[in-house]
C-alpha cells in the first residue's frame with residue numbers, strides 16, 4: 001500500500017511536470033519569432049514539400065544518414081525500438097486491436113533499443129571527438145535509458161510481473177481510484193526511472209523532440225522573394241523607412 | 243606577393259578526420275574595433291564595468307527575438323554528427339572548431355543562467371559561469387566560423403552554428419568587443435556607400451576606364467552607367483568588382499551581357515555595395531540600415547528591377563532577406579522576382595538564344611566551379627530548388643568546352659567554404675584563413691592533378707579574394723581564379739553594335 005501511494009503521487013507529479021514543462025517550452029518556441037528566412041537550401045518551395053522534408057527527418061533521419069552512418073544506425077535503431085516499445089505499452093492504457101497486433105514486435109524492439117543505446121554509449125566513450133563534447137549528463141541519459149529498457153526486458157523474460165495487476169494500477173491512476181501496485185522490486189525500479197525520465201524531459205536535451213519541428217532551417221518554405229516575411233519586433237524598426 | 247609564414251596543413255590523399263589538438267588556435271583573434279567604429283554602429287566603445295550583466299541581458303533579448311537561437315541552444319543532443327564537418331576543424335584539429343563545440347562555448351553559459359539544470363547542477367550538464375576568459379574564448383572562436391552552414395546540412399535537427407555565431411558576435415559587440423574589420427567597413431557603407439570608401443567621382447572614373455577597356459578589346463561602345471535615372475535595372479554588386487582582379491573582369495562581363503540584352507541598367511553611387519557585413523556581425527539593425535540604401539537607390543533612380551552581381555553573402559542578404567529588411571517592393575515591376583541574380587539573367591538569355599558565344603575562346607581553360615557557401619546553402623536561383631547549382635554550371639558549359647566537377651561530397655550543398663567568409667577576410671586572420679582553406683584546396687588539387695584543371699570559377703567576391711591569397715600556399719597559381727562572367731565575357735560574340743535602345747523588345751523572365 002505504501003509503495004502504491006508513493007508511485008501514485010510520483011506519477012501524478014511526473015505527468016504534471018512533463019506535460020506542463022513541455023507545454024511551456026512548446027509555447028515558448030511557438031511564440032518566439034523567426035525574423036529571417038533561413039531554410040538550409042535546397043529547400044522545398046511549398047508547404048507540402050516542407051511537410052515531406054520534416055517527415056523524412058523524423059522517420060528516417062535523413063540528414064543524419066547523410067552525415068554519419070554509424071550514428072545513424074545506432075540512433076535510428078534506438079528511436080524505432082523506443083517507438084515500438086512505447087506503442088506496446090499502450091496496452092496498459094487502452095485495448096485497441098492494433099496495439100494487440102504489435103505486441104510481439106514490441107518485445108524485440110526492446111532489444112533493438114538496447115543495441116542502439118549501447119552503440120551510442122560506446123561511441124561516447126571511444127570516439128575522441130564525441131568524448132570531448134560529452135558532459136556527465138550525456139552519459140547518464142544513455143545509462144538511464146538502457147536501465148529502463150533492461151529492467152523492462154528482465155520483467156518480461158526473467159522475473160515475470162503480473163501484467164493484469166499493472167493494468168489495474170494504471171487504470172486506477174487514470175480514474176483517480178486506487179489499485180494496489182504488485183510488490184515487485186524490478187517493477188518499482190522500472191517505474192521510478194520512467195518517472196525520472198519524464199521529470200527531466202522538459203529540462204534537458206530531450207527537448208530535441210519538440211525542437212526539431214521548430215527548427216527554422218528545416219521547417220521554412222523557400223519563398224522569400226515571393227512572400228513578404230517579417231517579425232513583429234522587426235516591423236517596428238521599419239517605421240523610419242528612409 | 244609576400245606570403246605570411248604559416249604552417250600550411252598538408253592535403254591528405256583521402257579525407258581523414260584529425261586527432262584533436264586542444265588549444266591549437268586559441269591565439270587566433272581579429273583586432274577589436276576601436277571606439278569610433280563601435281559608436282557609429284550603435285555599440286559601446288569598450289568593455290563596460292557591468293559587462294557580464296550587459297552580455298546576459300543581450301542574450302536574453304536575442305533568445306526572445308530569434309527562434310533559431312532559442313531552439314538550437316536547447317536541442318543539441320551531442321550526437322557528434324557535425325564534429326567532422328567544419329573546414330576550420332579539419333584544417334586546424336582544434337576541438338573548439340568542431341561545430342557543436344563552438345556552439346557549446348555559448349550553450350554552457352546559456353545553461354548556467356537560463357536553465358534549471360544549469361542553475362542547480364552546473365557540473366552535471368557542463369554549465370559554466372560567464373567569466374572574462376569565456377568571453378575571450380567567444381571572441382576567438384566565433385571569429386573562426388565563416389557562418390558557412392555546412393554543419394547545419396548534416397545536423398539531424400538542422401542546428402545552424404552560423405546562427406549561434408551571429409548571436410555571439412552581436413553579444414560581443416554589445417559589450418564593446420566588436421570586430422575591427424567588419425565594423426569599420428559597415429561604417430564606410432553608411433558614410434560613403436561602399437565597403438571600399440570609394441566616393442562617387444572615383445567610381446565614375448573607374449567605370450569610364452572600364453568602358454574604354456571594353457571598347458579597346460571589342461570595338462563596341464559598351465556602357466557602365468552610373469546613377470542613370472529611369473534605367474530598367476539597378477545593379478547591386480560587391481565593390482571589389484570595381485577594381486580587384488579577377489572581380490572586375492566579371493563586372494565587364496555583366497556589362498557586355500546587359501549590352502547584348504538591350505535592357506538598360508545602372509549602378510548607384512549611393513548603394514554601390516552588394517556586400518552587407520551587417521549579417522556577419524549578427525546585427526539585424528545594421529543589416530537593415532545597409533539594405534535600406536538599396537531600396538532608396540531603387541526609388542530615387544526609378545528603376546523597375548533590382549539585380550545582384552557575383553557575391554555570395556550579398557546574394558543571401560539579397561535573395562533571402564532583402565524583401566524582409568527593406569520590402570515590400572511593390573513599386574518595382576511585378577513580372578520579375580526581387581531581386582534577381584545576374585546568373586539568372588544570363589541563363590535566361592541563353593535559354594532564349596539571345597546570346598551568341600564562341601566557346602573555343604575558352605579552350606585554354608579546363609574549368610571547375612566552386613559552390614560558394616552562402617549561395618549553395620542559403621539561397622536559390624531560378625524557380626526550382628537546386629537552381630543555384632545547375633544554373634551557374636549550365637552557363638559555364640555554354641561558354642566553355644572543358645568542365646570538370648570536384649568530388650561529389652565537396653560540391654553543391656556539401657561544398658567546403660573558401661575559408662575567408664563570414665567576416666574573416668582580413669589579414670589579421672590569415673592563419674585561420676589558410677588552414678580553413680585546406681579541405682577545398684585538397685578537392686581542387688585532386689582534379690588539378692587528375693583532370694588537368696586550370697581554372698577555378700566562383701561567383702563570390704570573398705571567395706575570389708580568399709583563393710587568390712590561399713592558392714599559392716597550396717602550391718597552385720593565383721591566376722587560376724576566375725569570375726564566372728569573365729568566362730562569359732571572353733566567349734561572348736558581340737552582336738549589337740549600337741548603344742542599347744530603351745524601346746528594345748523586352749526580355750521576360752520565366753520565374
Ligand code: SF4
Nearest residue numbers: 318319321322324397
Ligand atoms: S549534429 Fe546537431 S545535434 Fe549532433 S552534436 Fe552536432 S549540433 Fe548537436
Ligand code: SF4
Nearest residue numbers: 328387388390391393
Ligand atoms: S557554420 Fe561553417 S564555419 Fe561555422 S561551425 Fe559550421 S561548418 Fe564551421
